[in-house]
Amino acid sequence: MTKLLRPAIATFLVLSLVTGVAYPLLTTGIGRWVFPNQVAGSLIEHDGKLVGSALIGQNFSDVKYFWGRPSATTPNPNNAMSSGGSNLGPLNPALTDAVKARVAALKQADPDNPAPVPVDLVTASASGLDPDISPAAAQFQVGRVARARHLPVDQVSALVASHTEGRQFGVLGEPRVNVLRLNLALDALGAKAAGSGQ
Numbered sequence: 040m041t042k043l044l045r046p047a048i049a050t051f052l053v054l055s056l057v058t059g060v061a062y063p064l065l066t067t068g069i070g071r072w073v074f075p076n077q078v079a080g081s082l083i084e085h086d087g088k089l090v091g092s093a094l095i096g097q098n099f100s101d102v103k104y105f106w107g108r109p110s111a112t113t114p115n116p117n118n119a120m121s122s123g124g125s126n127l128g129p130l131n132p133a134l135t136d137a138v139k140a141r142v143a144a145l146k147q148a149d150p151d152n153p154a155p156v157p158v159d160l161v162t163a164s165a166s167g168l169d170p171d172i173s174p175a176a177a178q179f180q181v182g183r184v185a186r187a188r189h190l191p192v193d194q195v196s197a198l199v200a201s202h203t204e205g206r207q208f209g210v211l212g213e214p215r216v217n218v219l220r221l222n223l224a225l226d227a228l229g230a231k232a233a234g235s236g237q
Contacts, residue, residue: 083219091219095119096170099222102148103187105172105180105199107218108159109141112167124165138162149183171215174203184225198224 070078081093091097096107098116110116111125127134141161146152157176163169177199185195202221206212 083223085223090223092170093217093220094170095168097219099218101187102183104222104225105177105184105216105218106145106160107172108169109137109161109163110167110169111163117168119168122166122168124163124167145179149180152179152182154179170219171217174199174214174216177203177216177221188225190228194228195225198228 067078076082082089083091083093096110096117098110099106110118112118112121112123114121125134125137127137138161142156145156145160157173157179159169159173160176160179178196181192181195181199184190185192188195199216199221202224203214203216205214
């Protein structure tokens with residue numbers, strides 16, 4: 040029995056050290072060297088303060104900001120501790136009611152906008168944490184944001200275009216706009232305009 044037990048224990052200890060200590064330390068070290076921003080959580084700082092992560096959406100509701108995708112996380116929107124979708128199917132009346140309420144809120148915030156509401160502004164993502172919206176969803180909001188900030192529509196539209204990221208590696212995913220980065224750039228644009236007396 041001892042002959043069998045000793046190699047089993049030795050194998051267990053060696054594998055525990057390799058897979059539980061050496062491998063995690065090695066991959067973390069390589070990650071910090073090759074992808075330092077991603078390993079740290081893709082954190083975004085503004086004026087020396089941490090304002091969020093490029094990977095987790097934030098709940099913007101003021102008309103002077105671009106709004107992100109709705110979040111189905113509980114108890115608060117964009118709660119990373121309870122990532123997940125609503126699991127409501129397309130025929131569920133609760134989903135229909137939620138979408139109608141979101142469309143109504145968008146129309147109330149911008150009643151003169153005749154464009155159809157992009158679907159990603161009224162439906163939550165599977166994670167409930169999506170930090171990005173489609174370029175169409177951002178352009179849909181340009182008029183409202185420009186009026187609220189007393190900025191030219193063309194200037195705000197150009198800001199959206201400059202913050203639109205293409206498909207990853209040219210083929211994966213869809214073009215997208217990070218809402219937090221766009222809103223920070225919008226604040227900087229407003230501060231610059233105020234500083235120049237416009």
